[in-house]
Amino acid sequence: MSFLKANSSSRINAPSPTPSNTSASGAKRKRPAEGASTVVYSQPQDQGTGEHVYTRLTYATDYLRGHPTEWMTFDDIMGFLNVPPGNIQREQLRALMRADNLGNRISWNARDETYRYKPKLNIRNAAQLKGYLQNQKSAQGLAIKDLKDGWTTVADDIKAMEDKKEVLVKRTKDGVPKTVWDNDPSIMYPMDPEFMNEWHKIAIPPNPDDLRNTLINVGLTAASQPRQIITGSKGKKKRTMRRGGKQTNTHMAHILKERTPR
Structure with missing residues (x-):
């Protein structure tokens, strides 16, 4: 049973748990120099909680809901949201707050640039x-x-x-x-x-x-009185004799002639 023994030359080595500095081509990789700046690729612009434009729109709607009778300026709302001047979200929020759709719950007064909550x-x-x-x-x-x-x-x-x-x-x-x-x-x-x-x-x-009995005794019909369905027996329908139509075959008149029942 010597053929069952694994050959040392065909034995596969397990991968090393530590990364190797040698590339697939056999050349050694160079370690990055100490203090060198690493390249950071593109990342999402808004990583903080509550900084998304639609999240801030929800905050603005809730803020106006808390003051339903007041008209507020755009700068007051941006100050509450902590959106400074020059931020790209200011114009995005301005467009969303002026949008004429069912999902927008903010009313806009174009005369003095003020906003108020739009209730149901x-x-x-x-x-x-x-x-x-x-x-x-x-x-x-x-x-x-x-x-x-x-x-x-x-x-x-x-x-x-x-x-x-x-x-x-x-x-x-x-x-x-x-x-x-x-x-x-x-x-x-x-x-x-x-x-x-x-x-x-x-x-x-x-x-x-x-x-109910009191109403019936005085000749009145109670609303709770059960409805009575009158079923009458119908008489047996009298059988009628069938009469022939227009006779065109005169030679068969003696056959088609109506006979009186006995």
Whole structure:
């Protein structure tokens, strides 16, 4: 079994764990001189956290959201973002803040070069809310969370409008306002106390079946009464005799002649 032994000449040496200074061609590599400057190739321009132009646009949007009623100058916003004059991102941010698209949440006033946050609904106070509700074509309510996007004190202001009966408010179980509708206090009249007393004197049976039976006894139909489907038996349809059509074969008249049933 000597042929199973590995030949020393065909043995493959394992690679050395330390790099060799000899190149593939056999020539020795030269070590770099001490103190020599190494060549650094192209690297990303923005390596710091929060220095990307779109990240700074998000910071600017959040900053304006915190001051929804104020118009700010471009220099004030750049000062908040710590973008100095001459930085290439200033013009990039200026173009992004002026962009007319759905993703941009910043309004731009071209007359004095000022900017303000653009909320989902352009409503920032009670007067604007009342005008919006009165001018809309439907009586659909508005979500408080959408109003809060550009109106930070909406909860307190809605409570004041509700006390004046200017709006109708739907609240959660915890008392948090959820939806608001328009209300006209001019069509709200006080109820006569005598009528209210007579109304509350009417006792409603606790059992729904008793209430339904009471309505049926006085000749009224209860809304909870089950619908009755009247099914009538139809009589057997009388079989009709089939009559022949126009006779063209006169020689077969005695065959096609209608016979009376016995």
